[in-house]
Amino acid sequence: MLAETAALLPFLVLFLHLCLSVFICGSFFFFRGAMFGGIALSWSALPLEVLEQDELRRRVHERGGEREVQFLFRDYAPILPVWHEGQLRLVTWGNRRRDSRRLPCTGWTWLATVEAGGWSRCDAEPIDIPATMGLENGVWYQVRQGIRGLLVRDEHGAARVYMICEPASYYYRVMTRSHWMPVLIGERF
């Protein structure tokens, strides 16, 4: 009997961990599988002090003879540029590596969840993620201003950003074969 209980212990711990996440941050919908892949921002759109950061060097790519910085969710340590308190900062994108036990281990959240107050217990702040292009299922498409995001702090006080998503429009679904799309600022696909 004791041995059977011991075997079940890891599952019990995992279950409690999930319950805790839901309890703390309200009713999340966990995004799994292929999702919005990332963004690109033209080199000239980033301030010098941000460009000098080491972690940007390997994210620099060239397209059509112009440099751009790509922020991809598949990166080892995914980050996103955000406008926060009047400054452009680089912030960890979501919680893909499960560094936080409190926050959902994804990089996105539903607009409906945000509107329903699902993040209110986390003192989340709405922020803008500047972007010139978005990447979804291999399709790079133009973004005029940026994407809406949510800035939260994990249990260690570190800032993390979640991208806000909504159900994809028919056009977006055909173009990218994705059922979700990011909430764009001032435009809609």
Added chain:
Amino acid sequence: MGVPAAVGHLDADCFYISAERVRNTFLLGKPVGVLGNQGAFVIAKSYEMKAAGVKTGDPIWEAIVKCPHGVYLKRDFRWYEVLSRLMLDVVREFSPEVEYYSIDEFFFRVPSDSERSLQETAEVMRHRILQQVRVPVTVGIARSKTLAKLISDQAKPFGALALVDPEAERALLDRTAVQEICGIGERRAKRLAEYKVFTALDLALANRKLIRSLLTAVGEALWFELNGDPVLPLYSQRPPHKMLSRGGAIGKPSADFNYIWGWLVRSLERLIEELEYHRVCAGRLETWVMHYDGQVGVGKVELNGPTDRFDLLLEAARLGLRRAWLPRRTVARLNLVATHLQWPGSVQRGLFDPPAERAETLARLKREVNDRCGRFALRSGATLFVNEFYKDEAYSYEVCDVRGKICF
């Protein structure tokens, strides 16, 4: 100083792409594709994307394999029309006779009293459009419309070339395949190949009567044009329409009656806008239904008398849909075509038409509200089943209702 009689053809280079680059210089130099058909296909591509092997008409999932770093955009006909009309204004500064051929192509007659040589005219025009509209164009000038178009096709991109010397024309025609001539499709080219006509020069040197017997009067006109005899008219005003049509893809393919009906009513409202704009009435309404499996159904309804009234055309569309739609089949595209057009002044009213007063008051009210509050602000309740497309502002970018052009 006079110049020989000549016709010019101005063609914007990758117009949709160039138009997008006007408002977003970030796209300059990058491989860019504009998507159509609800984002499924590449309908225009930049030279950079073309170099990567992407062709017009390629589905997006093939294009991203050929050009993974390409940037894909949604088309925006409203913006393209703005630039198209600006280009038209510039061309009119050079010539009083301009044909608005398509959204990115114009024919013009070079004024005989021009102080510039033909080559200078082509170069100055190209420069002026780049300066004022910021769209790169190619200008070709020749003795006829067909030759001018062939020249501008060959001089792309950002070319300016005037050719009126018969020897130079012959050299051009010799290196041009016959199917590159506007009006010669694959079927006609195959027909000509049986008579060893492969190049434009072969066609120009062929027996005129033979060409007429093979390609009818249309082919004969091309023969004259290729020989430097300008027989095709230049329409500085669009000739009256023989028919008007509105429709297209219905968003997602569907077999749901309400959804299909909603789309048909949307197309009908757009069609009535056109009838009112051109001040004509429809004598017959045709409903074309393109099913998802490729089958096409047509429902033709003769109206009691020519009309532009919503209530009468709605009933005709309902009957047309019933005739054209194969039961329970999924529909992909719908088109409404108004034919047998007549001026309203010469319309004989039907004996059994319902009174016009109420319908006319409603139509006037709808027009006034929409003029003030925006297109489709007031619309038929039947369109509520396709509400998502009215709510989606971006979708209206898909609607191409550019007026005054000769062809699409």
